[in-house]
Ligand SMILES: CNc1ncnc2c1ncn2[C@@H]1O[C@H](COP(=O)(O)O)[C@@H](O)[C@H]1O
């Protein structure tokens with residue numbers, strides 16, 4: 001992205017609400033990790049989907065497995081999180097909600113012959129300390145964290161994750177604001193996760209759920225929309241034109257549930273046939289809150305500036321409309337109202353400089 005056009009999108013202050021930590025790892029960070037772990041024999045084409053390339057969603061999930069192999073120790077998670085936050089900040093993101101699935105890895109420490117265990121609690125603490133370190137470096141970005149549930153892992157892990165998230169919501173000074181439900185949408189059923197999600201909601205955690213990312217999840221989507229969630233990830237197959245239904249759309253509209261929309265991710269993962277057919281069009285036209293996001297900027301080789309530019313060029317948005325889109329994202333953040341006020345203030349100061 002070059003030229004005057006590119007400069008506008010980079011300078012545009014932005015809010016990123018849908019970014020999976022390990023999917024956001026840049027090429028540069030992957031290089032550093034691969035050098036440290038040459039025995040894994042990991043090459044760049046195994047961790048990223050380049051320009052013009054496509055994969056099935058299933059193949060995308062294989063990519064995450066490779067990245068998880070590379071990012072398996074506390075110091076890796078710390079570095080990855082700091083790098084990702086720094087990169088979002090360099091791209092003009094002023095407020096970021098990162099999400100990640102806490103993992104526990106039991107590696108054998110050969111020299112010591114003991115188990116070096118990374119616990120889920122330690123995983124979350126490590127991400128939070130990366131956020132804190134970036135704060136201390138005075139990067140101009142406010143970062144919050146959503147604890148993620150991988151749907152593949154079933155009922156018990158979901159409940160355990162919610163309990164951890166509740167603890168951190170109370171002890172992290174406002175950094176942990178909510179819960180994400182993600183993972184391979186073709187595995188498992190939301191009904192098994194409902195008690196955990198309900199509990200999370202009751203305890204004050206905000207919910208962002210991947211819903212209808214693939215077709216034929218109508219029952220699950222209907223069930224989970226009754227919670228209702230605070231935001232929806234993707235929602236690709238909600239509307240009737242693509243096999244969804246009017247009643248699903250009505251539930252989303254009635255509850256004003258914002259959608260997190262990730263153009264490149266959906267096109268490269270082949271759940272959407274091409275940019276012009278992206279469901280952004282449907283929801284934007286009815287005036288429903290849509291937030292442009294990256295999903296996995298590392299894996300899909302994109303950044304948030306590029307996603308805004310893509311939305312604008314595909315759907316013919318003026319710069320004024322692009323500005324409004326980025327500003328309206330502030331209404332959808334999970335942090336408290338005082339943070340929204342600060343961000344609105346920031347946008348007001350920057351507007352005459354950026355939108356000349
Ligand atoms: C492409 N569409 C998607 N749909 C569903 N879940 C996705 C996803 N992209 C990423 N994830 C989820 O995020 C994890 C990687 O980051 P973390 O290890 O949690 O930081 C993946 O393993 C998957 O569970």
Ligand SMILES: [Zn+2]
Nearest residue numbers: 020182233295
């Ligand atoms: Zn996602």
